[in-house]
Amino acid sequence: MVVVTLADLGSQGLSSIIERALHFYGDPAHYSVLSGHGARLLGTVFMGVQSVEPMVVGATAGRAGLAVTDLTPTPLPTLSSDELLMHITMASSVTDVLLTSIVDRQTFAAGRRLTERFSGAAAGHIVSIADDVYANQAALAHLLAVQQSLGRVAGTKIAVTWTFGTRAVLPTTAHSLVVAAALLGASVRVVSPKGFPLSGRAVRGARQAGHVELYHDFGAGLDGVDVVVAENWCRLEDFLHPERGTAHARQYRDWYISPEVLPGDAVLLMEPPVELGLSVSASALESSGRLHDWLQLRCAVLAATLEYVLLVGGDHPVVFV
Numbered sequence: 655m656v657v658v659t660l661a662d663l664g665s666q667g668l669s670s671i672i673e674r675a676l677h678f679y680g681d682p683a684h685y686s687v688l689s690g691h692g693a694r695l696l697g698t699v700f701m702g703v704q705s706v707e708p709m710v711v712g713a714t715a716g717r718a719g720l721a722v723t724d725l726t727p728t729p730l731p732t733l734s735s736d737e738l739l740m741h742i743t744m745a746s747s748v749t750d751v752l753l754t755s756i757v758d759r760q761t762f763a764a765g766r767r768l769t770e771r772f773s774g775a776a777a778g779h780i781v782s783i784a785d786d787v788y789a790n791q792a793a794l795a796h797l798l799a800v801q802q803s804l805g806r807v808a809g810t811k812i813a814v815t816w817t818f819g820t821r822a823v824l825p826t827t828a829h830s831l832v833v834a835a836a837l838l839g840a841s842v843r844v845v846s847p848k849g850f851p852l853s854g855r856a857v858r859g860a861r862q863a864g865h866v867e868l869y870h871d872f873g874a875g876l877d878g879v880d881v882v883v884a885e886n887w888c889r890l891e892d893f894l895h896p897e898r899g900t901a902h903a904r905q906y907r908d909w910y911i912s913p914e915v916l917p918g919d920a921v922l923l924m925e926p927p928v929e930l931g932l933s934v935s936a937s938a939l940e941s942s943g944r945l946h947d948w949l950q951l952r953c954a955v956l957a958a959t960l961e962y963v964l965l966v967g968g969d970h971p972v973v974f975v
Contacts, residue, residue, distance in 0.1 A: 845875030
């Protein structure tokens with residue numbers, strides 16, 4: 655059994671996945687190598703997730719010629735954590751790689767705590783696409799875009815910024831991104847109003863990995879950076895009542911991405927769906943954004959992660975959380 659987190663991968667492991675992803679992005683025929691590494695069947699256990707994750711898995715598997723089966727247990731509300739772990743054992747025993755995304759809509763970080771217990775339940779390879787604290791795959795897709803656009807991640811200045819909007823998603827991508835970018839040698843800025851911080855756990859992990867600064871001034875936080883990753887995330891204290899955060903956010907309507915606030919040739923990265931006119935202007939997205947190939951980036955990163963897991967693990971289960 656090999657248990658892997660972003661911190662365990664470190665700069666070398668993360669660089670390896672991004673380099674592999676460059677090959678998948680550049681040559682769709684490269685997806686066929688996954689079956690050569692022993693992959694035939696992917697399973698999914700998705701609980702409380704956004705609809706984009708099945709789309710990413712389906713597109714990746716389709717390009718690679720792999721089958722996908724949904725193994726999400728039902729009925730979900732009646733299952734205890736131990737029963738869910740028993741189900742993970744069963745599901746991972748019949749698939750080449752089990753892909754999971756566990757988000758508990760009632761208790762923040764409960765999905766993460768369950769995901770961290772997969773190592774004791776895995777009967778085969780498991781890759782956590784996301785949970786309610788981290789979204790590693792989405793974060794690595796952003797870093798793949800940085801690598802493509804600038805030729806490197808190390809030494810770049812990356813601002814991960816809150817923007818005004820009504821989506822108020824959990825900052826899972828931002829949590830993974832600040833950790834992974836710091837590990838890869840980027841200088842990271844977390845830019846947010848004082849009422850909208852990232853999780854202290856994620857910030858501490860990022861600071862242990864590298865250089866991270868916190869900004870509460872929108873203009874100063876974006877000044878001089880190479881990359882702007884923008885997202886409208888919720889206040890963690892409003893996890894069960896996102897409408898409260900929406901009301902609080904109204905005073906920050908000027909936290910809006912436009913060409914005027916983007917420095918020089920900065921690359922703008924966002925996840926769909928974006929809120930044009932609320933979070934970002936169409937002109938900023940058209941001139942600096944990489945939204946058009948978001949799905950292609952996500953598929954390339956997932957394929958690279960699958961290849962990494964299959965090669966590293968071999969006959970020994972790898973659990974990437």
